[in-house]
Amino acid sequence: AGLFVWRLRNTGVPQVPCRFVHLYRVANNRLITFQYFNFLKRMYVTQCNKDLSQRAKPKSDSVVSPFHELQQLDQEKKVVHKISPVSPETSSRNELREMKSAAETEDSVIPVGAESKEDRQWKEMRLRLDDLPGVLARLSKIKLTALVVSTTSAGFAMAPVPFELTCFLLASLGTGLASCAANSINQFFEVPFDSNMSRTKNRPLVRGQISPLLAVCFAASCGIPGIALLTLGVNPLTGALGAFNIFLYTCCYTPLKRMSIANTWVGAVVGAIPPMMGWTAATGSLDAGALLLGGILYSWQFPHFNALSWGLREDYSRGGYCMMSVTHPGLCRRVALRHCLALIGLSMVAPVLNITTWTFPIISLPINLYISYLGFRFYRDADRSSSRKLFFCSLWHLPMLLLVMLTCKKPALEKEDKGDLPGGSQETAMEIRLP
Amino acid sequence: MAAARVLRAGACRRRLLLSSASSSASSSASSASSSGGSRAAERGEWPDGAGLGFRPPAHSHSDWIGPPDQHSNLRPVIFYVPPEESALERRLREARQEAQASNQRFWARHNRAFRQEKEEFIYSRLKAKGLEMRDESGHKATLNAEEMADFYKDFLSKNLKKHLQYNRDWYKHNFRITFLMGQVALVRALRWLRWRKKNVEQ
Numbered sequence: 001a002g003l004f005v006w007r008l009r010n011t012g013v014p015q016v017p018c019r020f021v022h023l024y025r026v027a028n029n030r031l032i033t034f035q036y037f038n039f040l041k042r043m044y045v046t047q048c049n050k051d052l053s054q055r056a057k058p059k060s061d062s063v064v065s066p067f068h069e070l071q072q073l074d075q076e077k078k079v080v081h082k083i084s085p086v087s088p089e090t091s092s093r094n095e096l097r098e099m100k101s102a103a104e105t106e107d108s109v110i111p112v113g114a115e116s117k118e119d120r121q122w123k124e125m126r127l128r129l130d131d132l133p134g135v136l137a138r139l140s141k142i143k144l145t146a147l148v149v150s151t152t153s154a155g156f157a158m159a160p161v162p163f164e165l166t167c168f169l170l171a172s173l174g175t176g177l178a179s180c181a182a183n184s185i186n187q188f189f190e191v192p193f194d195s196n197m198s199r200t201k202n203r204p205l206v207r208g209q210i211s212p213l214l215a216v217c218f219a220a221s222c223g224i225p226g227i228a229l230l231t232l233g234v235n236p237l238t239g240a241l242g243a244f245n246i247f248l249y250t251c252c253y254t255p256l257k258r259m260s261i262a263n264t265w266v267g268a269v270v271g272a273i274p275p276m277m278g279w280t281a282a283t284g285s286l287d288a289g290a291l292l293l294g295g296i297l298y299s300w301q302f303p304h305f306n307a308l309s310w311g312l313r314e315d316y317s318r319g320g321y322c323m324m325s326v327t328h329p330g331l332c333r334r335v336a337l338r339h340c341l342a343l344i345g346l347s348m349v350a351p352v353l354n355i356t357t358w359t360f361p362i363i364s365l366p367i368n369l370y371i372s373y374l375g376f377r378f379y380r381d382a383d384r385s386s387s388r389k390l391f392f393c394s395l396w397h398l399p400m401l402l403l404v405m406l407t408c409k410k411p412a413l414e415k416e417d418k419g420d421l422p423g424g425s426q427e428t429a430m431e432i433r434l435p
Numbered sequence: 436m437a438a439a440r441v442l443r444a445g446a447c448r449r450r451l452l453l454s455s456a457s458s459s460a461s462s463s464a465s466s467a468s469s470s471g472g473s474r475a476a477e478r479g480e481w482p483d484g485a486g487l488g489f490r491p492p493a494h495s496h497s498d499w500i501g502p503p504d505q506h507s508n509l510r511p512v513i514f515y516v517p518p519e520e521s522a523l524e525r526r527l528r529e530a531r532q533e534a535q536a537s538n539q540r541f542w543a544r545h546n547r548a549f550r551q552e553k554e555e556f557i558y559s560r561l562k563a564k565g566l567e568m569r570d571e572s573g574h575k576a577t578l579n580a581e582e583m584a585d586f587y588k589d590f591l592s593k594n595l596k597k598h599l600q601y602n603r604d605w606y607k608h609n610f611r612i613t614f615l616m617g618q619v620a621l622v623r624a625l626r627w628l629r630w631r632k633k634n635v636e637q
Contacts, residue, residue: 258602326588
């Protein structure tokens with residue numbers, strides 16, 4: 001093949017050198033050509049996404065491409081014919097045969113080339129088993145699920161009890177399954193709305209890669225074992241929280257998105273529950289530490305989401321979503337700033353509740369101040385660049401805050417010494433603390 | 436003459452697919468499909484994409500989904516009509532066709548209204564600022580996001596009631612279709628189990 005490429009270059013055929021490699025696989029070449037245009041289109045969309053703005057212009061059928069493609073196919077045909085006299089000079093007969101068959105398929109392909117671009121966009125609605133994992137991953141928003149599970153793990157790790165691996169794994173798995181179920185149901189409910197927003201138009205149900213029935217069955221087969229795992233394998237409180245969270249997300253947040261701006265506050269609670277679940281999985285009770293962790297996640301949601309929604313106002317308006325950024329822009333920015341400042345306050349409360357040492361508010365102050373500063377800039381400037389800065393800051397702020405919290409966790413020994421049980425010795429303190 | 440009449444009748448029967456931009460076309464197509472479906476029409480044959488310009492290959496026994504419509508952004512589906520379609524399966528197919536048509540109508544009209552009102556807003560704002568629709572280089576003049584925010588807020592509040600109604604309809608359609616899918620799947624599974632039992636006994 002290398003030899004052929006060299007010869008191609010020498011004959012001065014004005015082609016991309018690697019095109020020859022694709023002559024053997026005509027279908028692949030067409031696919032690559034098609035993907036080339038797709039890639040360009042994709043670039044356009046991602047560019048818009050990076051700018052956090054989408055334009056609702058009608059999908060114009062570009063007149064250029066069908067002809068362009070025909071041209072390329074023609075050129076390939078020419079190249080094939082040029083090569084065939086060369087080949088006997090070199091080596092294998094199979095290569096000659098392959099080229100001949102390539103030429104034949106070329107001949108048969110050319111007449112169909114005219115409508116194939118449009119036709120190729122039609123896909124058979126048949127689920128293939130090798131596509132299934134990818135489709136289910138996208139259906140369950142696996143990346144978001146992973147983030148949710150990591151907040152649960154953080155909640156578990158922050159709990160003032162000895163670390164139990166099995167409990168930890170069960171809690172993480174159960175939460176992950178519950179999150180998959182909730183995300184699948186959310187996508188099941190939102191198909192026509194997702195089709196109309198650039199950010200979500202490539203979801204599996206929108207593209208018809210999976211049927212609604214299968215999506216619901218998948219959600220049930222994730223949710224029921226997940227909640228059962230949490231209830232039976234961890235403790236009933238965690239299971240109840242998980243079930244409540246699924247209900248809150250699918251039956252409250254999702255419909256509320258199209259009815260009132262209150263959905264943002266409900267969504268913030270949905271985000272706050274997983275770390276609380278991690279805490280209750282470890283300790284079995286909803287005490288102050290759980291509420292504090294939940295509070296931190298709750299407050300974090302606002303700068304994160306409000307900043308994101310600032311750039312999506314057009315899509316939300318057209319799609320019929322009631323978001324603060326569209327209906328109450330001033331409130332949107334105020335709430336974001338308010339909760340950035342609340343994060344500072346909550347970090348101060350952590351040592352008071354004996355969850356972390358006093359180094360935590362000190363070390364976390366710089367990042368909290370920075371996000372508050374960006375929140376203030378967003379509040380004052382109210383433009384796309386400040387909203388983007390705040391959003392991207394929130395993406396690294398939360399993991400870093402949780403990491404600092406973990407490193408500043410109050411060690412167990414110290415806590416027992418400071419136990420406020422009247423006249424309790426070390427042993428009795430330990431007995432009472434264990435669930 | 437007779438041949439032409441037969442051709443027309445055949446085309447009417449075959450029109451089992453909907454989803455065209457105009458509501459009239461889709462409503463006529465849906466009426467044609469319901470009548471075509473009741474007549475034991477060309478079962479097992481693919482309908483002619485009713486203006487979509489695509490015909491699935493004859494050997495395929497599944498539905499086909501196309502690129503997003505340019506007005507509604509929804510993807511049209513061509514439904515496969517199996518040769519022995521049971522009453523339940525027909526109800527499912529018709530429910531899906533009806534939902535598709537209703538969604539198409541709503542979103543095409545809604546997006547068109549959005550685009551139109553947006554243009555009018557931009558025009559009125561530019562006029563108030565004393566600018567032209569196109570600047571010196573011939574590009575269309577646009578307003579920035581902050582100026583458009585008033586329009587987005589206004590449009591959303593105007594259409595809220597319409598959206599609430601549509602949400603109710605969409606949820607109803609979605610649940611009904613999924614429930615019918617479940618019934619069809621159950622019936623097929625039972626049939627397959629019975630067939631297997633029969634085979635094993637033999």
